[in-house]
Amino acid sequence: xxxxxxxxxxxxxxxxxxxxxxxxxxxxxxxxxxxxxxxxxxxxxxxxxxxxxxxxxxxxxxxxxxxxxxxxxxxxxxxxxxxxxxxxxxxxxxxxxxxxxxxxxxxxxxxxxxxxxxxxxxxxxxxxxxxxxxxxxxxxxxxxxxxxxxxxxxxxxxxxxxxxxxxxxxxxxxxxxxxxxxxxxxxxxxxxxxxxxxxxxxxxxxxxxxxxxxxxxxxxxxxxxxxxxxxxxxxxxxxxxxxxxxxxxxxxxxxxxxxxxxxxxxxxxxxxxxxx
Amino acid sequence: xxxxxxxxxxxxxxxxxxxxxxxxxxxxxxxxxxxxxxxxxxxxxxxxxxxxxxxxxxxxxxxxxxxxxxxxxxxxxxxxxxxxxxxxxxxxxxxxxxxxxxxxxxxxxxxxxxxxxxxxxxxxxxxxxxxxxxxxxxxxxxxxxxxxxxxxxxxxxxxxxxxxxxxxxxxxxxxxxxxxxxxxxxxxxxxxxxxxxxxxxxxxxxxxxxxxxxxxxxxxxxxxxxxxxxxxxxxxxxxxxxxxxxxxxxxxxxxxxxxxxxxxxxxxxxxxxxxx
DNA sequence: TGACACCGTTGCATATAGCGCTACGATCGT
DNA sequence: ACGATCGTAGCGCTATATGCAACGGTGTCA
Numbered sequence: 191x192x193x194x195x196x197x198x199x200x201x202x203x204x205x206x207x208x209x210x211x212x213x214x215x216x217x218x219x220x221x222x223x224x225x226x227x228x229x230x231x232x233x234x235x236x237x238x239x240x241x242x243x244x245x246x247x248x249x250x251x252x253x254x255x256x257x258x259x260x261x262x263x264x265x266x267x268x269x270x271x272x273x274x275x276x277x278x279x280x281x282x283x284x285x286x287x288x289x290x291x292x293x294x295x296x297x298x299x300x301x302x303x304x305x306x307x308x309x310x311x312x313x314x315x316x317x318x319x320x321x322x323x324x325x326x327x328x329x330x331x332x333x334x335x336x337x338x339x340x341x342x343x344x345x346x347x348x349x350x351x352x353x354x355x356x357x358x359x360x361x362x363x364x365x366x367x368x369x370x371x372x373x374x375x376x377x378x379x380x381x382x383x384x385x386x387x388x389x390x391x392x393x394x395x396x397x398x399x400x401x402x403x404x405x406x407x408x409x410x411x412x413x414x415x416x417x418x419x420x421x422x423x424x425x426x427x428x429x430x431x432x433x434x435x436x437x438x439x440x441x442x443x444x445x446x447x448x449x450x451x452x453x454x455x456x457x458x459x460x461x462x463x464x465x466x
Numbered sequence: 467x468x469x470x471x472x473x474x475x476x477x478x479x480x481x482x483x484x485x486x487x488x489x490x491x492x493x494x495x496x497x498x499x500x501x502x503x504x505x506x507x508x509x510x511x512x513x514x515x516x517x518x519x520x521x522x523x524x525x526x527x528x529x530x531x532x533x534x535x536x537x538x539x540x541x542x543x544x545x546x547x548x549x550x551x552x553x554x555x556x557x558x559x560x561x562x563x564x565x566x567x568x569x570x571x572x573x574x575x576x577x578x579x580x581x582x583x584x585x586x587x588x589x590x591x592x593x594x595x596x597x598x599x600x601x602x603x604x605x606x607x608x609x610x611x612x613x614x615x616x617x618x619x620x621x622x623x624x625x626x627x628x629x630x631x632x633x634x635x636x637x638x639x640x641x642x643x644x645x646x647x648x649x650x651x652x653x654x655x656x657x658x659x660x661x662x663x664x665x666x667x668x669x670x671x672x673x674x675x676x677x678x679x680x681x682x683x684x685x686x687x688x689x690x691x692x693x694x695x696x697x698x699x700x701x702x703x704x705x706x707x708x709x710x711x712x713x714x715x716x717x718x719x720x721x722x723x724x725x726x727x728x729x730x731x732x733x734x735x736x737x738x739x740x741x742x
Numbered sequence: 743t744g745a746c747a748c749c750g751t752t753g754c755a756t757a758t759a760g761c762g763c764t765a766c767g768a769t770c771g772t
Numbered sequence: 773a774c775g776a777t778c779g780t781a782g783c784g785c786t787a788t789a790t791g792c793a794a795c796g797g798t799g800t801c802a
Binding site: 214215216218219220222223226227230231252253255256257259260262264265266272273275276277278279280281282283284285286315316318320338339340341342 | 506536542549614
Binding site for chain 2: 777779787
């Protein structure tokens with residue numbers, strides 16, 4: 191009993207929400223995941239790790255040692271733990287095996303160079319839209335976009351999300367959106383199913399999508415669909431601008447290049463462009 | 467007892483070496499790591515996962531569910547498990563926060579474009595040399611180099627490894643090499659401490675290193691050191707050629723560009739090049 | 743220089759968390 | 773329609789992960 195009470199007490203004190211607390215999940219693995227996440231953010235001392243988890247130091251030590259043996263974390267000279275190369279290696283392995291990413295890499299970089307905008311590639315992966323590549327604009331390294339490879343992006347409040355959604359088979363779209371709880375991030379967000387459906391219709395008519403600051407007021411995007419060999423839209427490429435750099439009209443000037451790029455990538459994937 | 471015997475039996479049958487079997491390490495975390503690794507290689511069914519670990523299906527299920535809740539793995543429509551975006555996200559977080567990588571990105575890409583060779587950036591991280599960036603040559607996408615971002619590279623049988631080793635403080639170099647068991651990968655490998663020391667001396671004299679097929683017969687490299695603001699060599703940049711594409715002499719023609727690039731990156735890191 | 747405080751590490755006894763088992767439901771292929 | 777295979781849920785047992793106490797090392801302040 192003392193273990194439980196100590197654990198609960200300390201967890202309450204720390205007040206951090208770790209991985210969701212389903213009872214059927216494995217405790218030690220959840221703790222390990224928590225520590226990996228923390229270590230990815232900033233170097234973690236053993237004592238700190240124990241406090242974060244609300245466990246005894248020896249417990250945290252064993253977890254960290256296990257993770258270290260897998261190279262998921264690494265001990266620095268100062269004795270703190272940081273993310274290890276094992277994670278990075280796995281990630282590269284996964285990204286490298288994505289055909290889409292390989293085919294798209296060169297065209298996306300060309301697009302970036304020609305337009306100067308930050309370019310993204312996003313893919314429907316399971317129930318999420320994930321950025322799988324990103325080419326930064328060298329123009330504004332100071333202003334950091336919140337996007338990151340591997341991160342999920344809003345399915346209804348982003349140009350890439352809406353693009354993929356627009357071309358999805360109806361039942362698949364319904365299934366995805368049934369999970370969704372709509373949230374009005376900004377005044378321009380399509381925050382209910384009806385207005386979103388109308389927007390998706392517009393996207394299908396045009397063949398491209400716009401994000402007019404629908405998730406973050408100052409972030410504008412245009413996106414175009416990418417099709418596989420069977421003609422199905424499986425991904426989307428986008429150009430992003432932060433308001434101060436380029437407004438939406440400027441982005442639209444580069445739209446033909448974006449559409450060309452998307453078509454080119456689709457071609458690499460074996461899509462014969464007959465259907466338009 | 468039945469549990470143990472079942473486990474040992476099946477593990478023996480599978481014959482795969484998982485994370486080292488130190489008794490003080492956490493069993494379930496080790497199992498989780500194993501499953502992550504497997505899932506990264508190819509989609510994993512539940513039954514397969516259980517077989518791989520040598521545990522009951524329900525056990526494997528609980529582990530996979532926990533990993534899924536952390537988005538370390540993801541369920542595909544077919545019910546199999548593959549690597550999830552959580553891993554990729556973590557990796558990007560770690561790589562993105564490396565100053566060296568950010569400063570080096572543009573110069574390395576310029577170098578690649580000018581020379582056409584595949585370019586690598588490697589860093590001493592803990593006791594390992596890790597690739598932290600790579601710019602592929604568009605010339606040979608068929609011939610795949612074994613290198614990957616995040617993967618450790620031989621410390622004594624690679625151009626980047628030898629370069630970093632050459633400029634390390636003596637006691638640090640001794641410490642690193644004391645762990646090493648030399649192995650003669652190819653006829654050109656420096657497979658003992660004496661010949662390696664002589665090679666390191668040559669590297670310091672020239673200011674750059676060569677890998678003349680010392681790990682893989684057909685892989686040639688040249689590398690140059692990168693220094694931080696205190697003048698210490700913390701990383702190395704290299705150009706790689708596969709024999710059929712460019713031989714070592716061709717690589718050396720581009721050497722001035724490589725040295726320039728390395729110097730430029732060092733400059734970005736705050737190194738004042740007075741000392742040469 | 744001593745004494746205190748803090749950190750990481752080890753060994754051990756304990757009970758909890760993770761395990762295998764059984765049984766059920768679903769899906770598939772014959 | 774049937775068997776076979778797969779994934780899932782619940783349950784009781786114990787192996788496993790845990791907290792604890794004690795130790796050694798390293799600073800830090802008086």
